[in-house]
Amino acid sequence: MPKTHKISSIRRSILITVLGFVFVFISLAIFYISSTFLKESKQQYKQNIIDLGNYVAQLSVEDIRTNKLNNLNNKLDNFKSLSSIHYIDVYKKYPENFGIFASYNFKMGGSISKNTTRITSQEKTLYASPYFEDDIVKYVAPIEFNREEIGYVYIQLDINSGLTFSTRLFIIFIVTFLVLLASVIFISFRLENLITTPLRELNADILHISQTKDYSLRVKPMPFKEIDILARNINNLLNRTERHITKLDVAEQQSLLLNIELEDKVNKRTEALKDSNQELLSTLEKLHQFQGQLVESEKMASLGDMVAGVAHEVNTPIGLGVTASTLLSDRLNDIKKSFDDKTLKSSQLKRFLNEGQENVGIIYRNLNRAAELISSFKKVAVDQSNEDFRQFNFDELLKEVLLTLAPQIRNTPYQINITCPEDLLVVSKPGPINQVLINLILNSIIHGFDNRDHGTIDITVMKLGEQLNISFADDGHGIDVTIKDKIFEPFTTTKRGEGGSGLGLHLVYNLVTQALGGSIRLDSEPDKGATFEINFPISEQLL
Structure with a gap:
């Protein structure tokens, strides 16, 4: 069965090609721009939180040394205008450990009790450089005085506001893509109309010629060079088809005459073949009969060979048995004669008994061997004549x-x-x-x-x-x-x-x-x- 050829429209091919190219181009451009912006935004947030941490650390040095908690809290209140800050914790070094000295939660409000902790020592080490966790960035800046760490600042910022630009960027991408999509669809339909209109006219002319079977008709010239070349080639094909049909008509007339002559010859030869076939069937039937007879003859010849062989094999033990019985009979007659003459000796009787026992054994063994041979032959003969399952x-x-x-x-x-x-x-x-x-x-x-x-x-x-x-x-x-x-x-x-x-x-x-x-x-x-x-x-x- 021939493989079905899949056909698609020009409109669909143009639309998919152009739209796919535009989509891929815009997607790559937006991806590159977005990646660059987000990367730079992230870097900027790192720098901002580092600067903020160092600034708060500088503000806190004097207050920690003089233990002025209220003064430091007032300074921290000045950061309320920065909505991206969650909270700022200023830790002071106590004799036992580091504890919160001043803190203010700008999102929830309120402060934390003195000498408590919000982060562990492991987290402090982790946050020594800006650490991003979902939409939160965390940072720990040391507070030093005369090169000695007297505390540290823990800051947590919300970078959620950075997503506003990403959202606008995404909206711009969608709007741009929709505008380009509409333009591509319009251009595709325009191109498809310019290309397919002449093709539809060409298809209509060819369909008309095919339905009427009038190969003297010709397709009209086309407005585009490429399609016009196709129209000319179709006209050339129609010219050749018309000439070929004319030749076929002439050849058909000649073929009708030849067919009539051939039909007469076939009828005559068919009659001759019927007679020859009848003779061949008769000969073949005789050959099958002859073959069957030969096969049966082969079976009988094989059976005859087996019978002759078994007869020869049986003759040997029977002959030995006859010889042993004759010898036993002669010895028995000698013993009987000696007994009648009253000359029988014990040694003669003992020798007779020994020889008689040996001869009886020979007779038994050979008769038993003959019986086994005959039984085996009977089984083979019965099996060869019986074709039933067993x-x-x-x-x-x-x-x-x-x-x-x-x-x-x-x-x-x-x-x-x-x-x-x-x-x-x-x-x-x-x-x-x-x-x-x-x-x-x-x-x-x-x-x-x-x-x-x-x-x-x-x-x-x-x-x-x-x-x-x-x-x-x-x-x-x-x-x-x-x-x-x-x-x-x-x-x-x-x-x-x-x-x-x-x-x-x-x-x-x-x-x-x-x-x-x-x-x-x-x-x-x-x-x-x-x-x-x-x-x-x-x-x-x-x-």
């Missing part, structure tokens, strides 16, 4: 798979390492999982370790939330880059003509994605082995 131990499933593949991997130099929690219970379809693991192991042995005298397969299983992750990795030849991207497609094999159908990994892909509802990903580089990452949903209990 709860099972995944570690036991892996052991059953290795037991089933024992004939194929026993006499090989390859090693299979399994990492799986022994108590991992999941709810899934064991049959497709069996088939996937068997196909991956055989694929590594046949293709990954081809013409190699060593190889390692690592199978790692872990539970990730409601997903089961199986990492199947070998250190074989890896998968060639030419077939890596289509390795899961049917009929992809490196042993075509050598018994490879190219359906093994295709079957694995279908089982993982369709039967288990999961995903499989391949990561492989030449001579660095191959890794299959399998993920599919599981549950810890039946729903």
